[in-house]
Amino acid sequence: MKILSNYSLKHLNTFGIDANADKYIFYTSEDELKSIIESDQVRDIPVLILGGGSNLLFVSDFNGVVLHSGIHGVEKVQDNDQEVTIRVGSGVVWDDLVRWSVDNGFYGLENLSIIPGNVGAAPVQNIGAYGVEVKDVIDKVEGLYLKDASHFVISRDECQFDYRQSIFKTSLKGEVVITYVYFRLKKQPGFILDYGSLIDEVNKLGEITLENVRQAVINIRQSKLPDPEEFGNAGSFFKNPVISFTQFLDLQNSFPGIPYFIMEENSLVKIPAGWLIEKCGWKGKSIGNAGVHHKQALVLVNLGNASGNEIIELAERIETDVFNAFSIKLEREVNVVGF
Template identity: 40%
Template structure:
């Protein structure tokens, strides 16, 4: 394991901010992580796990040890007539993992294709798209306790999954580094095509020699690429705000003033489309210096070149203020700010 000092994180955060870490290490094993946290304890600096860098805002140079979790490996643990149990290292790229599961005839994550980031970050956020969340197929994960260096297994219940939420964003925040995740996927495909655009795209495609799962995956990829910018071209962290969840009384009031408001039923309440709110507030394609909202999807904040963390966070606060003044709805940032 090689330790670096004053290491640039510019290429390791998808906003492309020019910030650095006091210490940085590339961890390719659990033992590497143990060595890193022991070093951090001696130096009295916090430990920050880093995956794909796609769901965070680095607010400046970091007086911390950043551990780039690069634990790899994918395997089919077991298979029966109904389920396929698969396990992946935390450093595996999420999209590549999804495509691998489909090739292994393990279904359920095709709707989550092309979501940026790595496997280890997926449970923290309980990532989801097009009616599917990872909790739907989650079995367990292993995580290293930063204080003790011991591996702990977390069950579905222990992860306390919620909408873009988990115990790792709350009680267990900053206490664990996820090392591997195990999922229980379906041996037979049960397509989830509840969203009209996705169903339409799938129905229009000729399957040819591909399975329907790959057709769904590629339809999801095309839809995402159509409305989301490539961070290699235009720095961004994907969806910057959660879709706010409101009671029916709040939705009814909004519908009186905005009959075309976009909302979806969600666990007895209603999920509003944050992108629609930002768009209707007149902020789609809006620029504030070098930071702005993407002109094809208002939910995405972008770095047009040269924007720093203060620029993006300042823009985010402006959007939150304008949306609240217009609709009385609070937007919560999705990426974590360090």
């Protein structure tokens, strides 16, 4: 366990925003976390649960306690001819888990390759990419309540998963700390390749294999997304908006080339937010030290020493222009802290 005061979080958020926390606590086991909660170090003060810092934007210092998981380990808890269930520590780097699953011949996580962040954040955000959401492979989630350190286990159905949504962002927000996530992975192929250009990229690599699907996802993401070491960013800043089929048909009349993905038996349609932003002329543009990435308009970047407020100002300008042009309200995917 490590406890530090007035601690800089600049190296712990992928936007690279310079912000301090009143107190920073790094723990490496559920027992350590339990002792922290029971010692009243987090009672009646703001608490921020920090994972990989890949979905955070600080607009001010954090006047409270940051809890940062260092719980590691991948353990098989059930194994048969068809599938395997694994228990994974919340502090495990997400892509390390994906690589481990592919190396072991387990199917289900490959489309989620090189998404930044840690395992503990995956169910909170219900991360997703290329037609797959993490809810498709989660079995249950384990952790502690902040009020009394009592233990919980929440099943997949109880997690109330939706598009980039879960119970951990609604009724349990700020109430619990996730310590372990259980995943149920297949031992037989069941690829999902019909999203975007994924199948074309896989075909370039040869046969449709677990390794080639992972590599195809990596190739596509790396061709579009900036390296946080070069330009601070949090990946997709906005969610892809989901609209009614009627609204989509109206938009399609005005914009025949609009890309889309039909959901839920043709009743809802997902529109790429990056396309909307690019159509409004923001791709590659900047305001001060905050900019829109020149390859992927869905990604806002720190071009130098941007403040969180500069990035928020840019986001608000984009939101206004998209709404005025398409009557679609963009929703932020990042968690803004201190706003």
